[in-house]
Amino acid sequence: MQFTEAIRQFEGQPLTRQILLGLLQDYKRPQDRITDLIRQGILTQVKAKIYVPGPNLKMRGPEPLLLANHLAGPSYVSIETALSYWRLIPEKVFEISSAITGRSRVYATPVGRFSYTHLPLPYFSFGQVSKELAADQTAVVATAEKALCDKIITTAGLLFYSPKQAKAWLLEDMRMDRDKLRSFKTKQIQEWLSDAPKKQSLESLIKALEDL
Numbered sequence: 001m002q003f004t005e006a007i008r009q010f011e012g013q014p015l016t017r018q019i020l021l022g023l024l025q026d027y028k029r030p031q032d033r034i035t036d037l038i039r040q041g042i043l044t045q046v047k048a049k050i051y052v053p054g055p056n057l058k059m060r061g062p063e064p065l066l067l068a069n070h071l072a073g074p075s076y077v078s079i080e081t082a083l084s085y086w087r088l089i090p091e092k093v094f095e096i097s098s099a100i101t102g103r104s105r106v107y108a109t110p111v112g113r114f115s116y117t118h119l120p121l122p123y124f125s126f127g128q129v130s131k132e133l134a135a136d137q138t139a140v141v142a143t144a145e146k147a148l149c150d151k152i153i154t155t156a157g158l159l160f161y162s163p164k165q166a167k168a169w170l171l172e173d174m175r176m177d178r179d180k181l182r183s184f185k186t187k188q189i190q191e192w193l194s195d196a197p198k199k200q201s202l203e204s205l206i207k208a209l210e211d212l
Contacts, residue, residue, distance in 0.1 A: 012135065014051075017034075017051075068114050077096065077139060077140065077141045078117075078151075079117065079151050080095070080097050089174060095113045099150055117154045119150065119154070127192070129142075143188075144184065146192075149192065152205065153196065153202075163208040
């Protein structure tokens with residue numbers, strides 16, 4: 001079976017080096033063959049050991065949010081990208097933002113820019129859900145509440161000393177939808193406080209949300 005036919009069983013998924021080596025096991029120098037496939041536009045290398053279908057392989061690739069989960073981990077999609085996913089901010093997002101337990105980093109790849117911002121444990125582990133993006137594609141994404149908290153925590157210099165400040169930031173600076181914010185589960189945020197950075201700011205956020 002030709003490579004371009006065999007690879008289709010992995011349609012919609014990130015293509016790891018392990019997958020490719022399994023498909024190219026009959027080659028004496030499989031890495032050379034991978035290099036040739038990249039040159040031919042059959043594969044696109046996103047980073048070391050991770051690939052997606054190239055422009056000359058007519059095959060559906062992974063959604064960007066799913067790819068973000070695989071480029072670095074453990075991680076989950078959050079901050080601006082998750083806020084946009086939940087339709088809380090009006091701006092279009094051009095970078096896939098994620099939270100990670102390891103060091104912060106950025107990957108500028110042929111298929112987009114992916115940023116990862118460090119968050120400490122155990123706070124990191126709260127407020128994550130699996131969302132189906134397309135057939136056979138599921139990504140780990142922050143809940144709307146967690147994405148908002150992550151945005152506040154990871155924005156340098158952003159501090160709230162009162163609910164009034166938090167409300168102004170939500171509605172004026174971020175231009176978030178008031179009705180969507182009213183549906184937020186503030187009890188969940190309250191449960192995260194003891195382990196969260198910027199505890200005072202999040203307390204002001206909770207009061208602001210409850211006063212909308």
